[in-house]
Amino acid sequence: MPLYRDEAVVLRTHKLGESDRIVTMLSRDRGQIRAVAKGVRRTASKFGARLEPFMVADIQFFEGRTLDTITQAETLGAYGGNIAADFDRYAVANVMVETAERLTTEDEPARQQYLLLVGALRSLARGEHPPGLTRDSYLLRALSLAGWAPNFSECVRCGGELPAAHGGGTALVVQLGGTVCDACAPPGSPRMSAETIALLGTLLAGEWGRAKAHGEGTRAQARGFVSAYTQWHIERGIRSLRYGH
Template identity: 55%
Template sequence: MSRSSFASKSYRTPAIVLRTHKLGEADRIVVLLTPSHGQVRAVAKGVRRTSSKLGATLEPFMLVDAQISTGRSLHVVTQAQIRSPYGQRLAADYRSYTAAHAMAETTERLTEEDHDAAAQYRLLHGAFAALARGDHDPSLVLDSFLLRSVATAGWTPSFSRCVRCGSPGPHAAVNVPLGGVVCADCRPAGSLSPAAETIGLLDALLTGDWPRAATAQAPARREAANIVSGYLQWHLERVVKSLEHVERA
C-alpha cells in the first residue's frame, strides 16, 4: 500500500505492474508502481477466473491505466486498461524477461520507502520500453538501469572521478562501498582492480553512452555486471534474487 494519503476514496493512475501473487482461490495481490502515489499494493478480485477481463491486463511488466479504490490495508483494482503490453513482448525473449524481473524486484525494493517514486517510475518505464524494442543487449540495459536506479535513490556512483578526492580519471581501482573509482593515493584495502575497458563500460552505462557501451567485449561486460550487482547489494543490504536467473550473453 502506498504511504501517501489520498483525498478521495478512488483514483485513476498510470501504473506498472511489478509483481503479483495469489490470494485465495480467485484473487491476486498486485504490486504496482505509480508516478504520483508511489508503490501500491492492491487486490485484483476474480482475476484468476477464466471469465475475468482483468486477468491478462494485470500481469507483470504491463503498463496500465488503473482505477483503484482505497482501503485500510490493501487497495482494490476495480478497472484496468493496457497502455503498453510490455509483459507480452518481454515474455517472448527469455533474456529480456529475466532482465525485466531483476528490474522490477529492484524497483520494488527501492520504492518501499517512497524513494522518489516518480523518477523510478520514469526510469523503469524507459527500461521496459528499451527491452521491448530490442534497442540494446538486455544485459547492458539491465546494468545501466541498476546503476541509474541506485543513483536515483540517492547513491550516485562515479567512474570518471575519484570518489574520495575528486581527481579526474582514468583510475585503475574500484571500491564498491565507496561508490566508484579511487585514485592510487585514496585507494583503500579491498578495492577491486578491473580492466580499464570495464571501468569505461561502467561509466558508459551510468551516463547512457550506448555507442561506447556496445563496443565492450564479453569479459568487460561480465566484470561490470559483477560490480554493478555488488554495488546494488551493498546499498539494498539484501540480495536481488532475480539476478541469479538473468541469462547473460
C-alpha cells in the same frame, strides 16, 4: 476520495483465494500500491492480462481500509508478452522490478523511478539493446536516483584525477562508490581495466552506441561491479540477480 486513478507498472502478483490476486505496483504519482484484483484468475476476467508483471496500465482504484481494490485497468504498455517470451529479457526484467520494489515505498511518490523503470521495460520488450546492458544501465541509474550515484571519472575519496590507464588497471571499490586513485585505494582493492571503467560510465549516462562497442569480457567485468554495487546499497540481496547473465 474513495475512487482514484493512477498509471502503474506491475512489479509482482500473488494469489489470494481461488480467483483473486494481490498486485504490487509502482505508480506514477503515489509510489508503491498494493491492491486486490478480484476475479482476475478466472478465464472470463475482463482485465486479468492487463495486470501481469511488466505491464503498464491506467488503473482505477477503490480505497479500502487495508488494501485498495482495482476496479478498472486500461493497458498503456503491453510489455509482458515480449519479455516473457525470451529468457534473458525475462531474467533482466525480474531484476529491474525487484530493484524498483526495494528502492520505493508505499505512499511516497517516486515519479522518476517510475519513469525510469517504464522506459527500461519498454526498451527491453522492443529488444533495443542487449538485455545485460539494459539491466546494468537501469541499476546504475536507479541507484543514482535513490542517492547512491557511483563516480567513474575521479577519485571518490580525494576528488583527484585518476592516473592514466596502465597495465594494473584502476581501483574500483564498491564500498566507496566508484573509482579510487592509487594513493587512496585500500590495500587489496580490485582493479578494473580502462575499458571497463569507460563502459560503466557510458551505461550510467545511457550512451548506448559507445556501450555496445565493448566486448563480452569487458561487459562481464562491469556486470560484476554493478551487481555488487547494487546489493551493497540494498540491504537484502536481489534474488533475481542469480539468474541470467
